[in-house]
Amino acid sequence: MLAIRQAGFTVDWAQDGVQAESALSGYGYDAMLLDLGLPRREGLEVLRHLRKRGDTLPVMILTARDTVEDRVRGLDVGADDYLLKPFSLDELLARLRALLRRASGKADTQTCIGRLGFDSVKRQACVDDTPLVLSARELEVFEILLSHAGRVTAKEAIADRLTGWDEGVGDNAVEVYIHRLRRKLVGSGVLIRTLRGLGYLLEAEQ
Secondary structure (H helix, E strand, O other): OHHHHHOOOOOOOOOOHHHHHHHHHHOOOOOEEEEOOOOOOOHHHHHHHHHHOOOOOOEEEEEOOOOHHHHHHHHHHOOOEEEEOOOOHHHHHHHHHHHHHHHHOOOOOEEEEOOEEEEOOOOEEEEOOEEOOOOHHHHHHHHHHHHOOOOEEOHHHHHHHHOOOOOOOOOOHHHHHHHHHHHHOOOOOEEEEEEOOOEEEEEEOO
């Protein structure tokens, strides 16, 4: 879990199937890494309930169950990917990034708006060929806005995405990160607009 956080993801960890179902019903997530051997409620049952209520959350199963029947069962119940233990962390992160790209309808790892480019694998933003120096939090906020480019992202949604269960973001933290990003995006051809009462909009400069 620490390695996934260090890769730039905000992570919540459920210790059993019951806690996982509670989290899934109360929070909005981008993806789920699901162990089949969960206590209290088995992983496939969690996945079955998720799909039964129509939730299309991308799900990758992580398990030591390596028979063809196990893989077929997991995919048929509704998993989007299936990774066997032991696995390489690099492969896990690559598969997770691919899962998120497919869910967002983006096949390419490169995004360009104005003179701004972003490599989702290297997690590097550049203006022309000059890298932008962003703190970890600034980069997280930038990625959230970029994933919704051309659409409004609520301040509360950004705060939720920045925090796990055991973390907290101050009331003015999002505004601080947005202010810093605006300064660093000067000359990039990209603007972050504030729509009062609605949120923030990242778009190409007119």
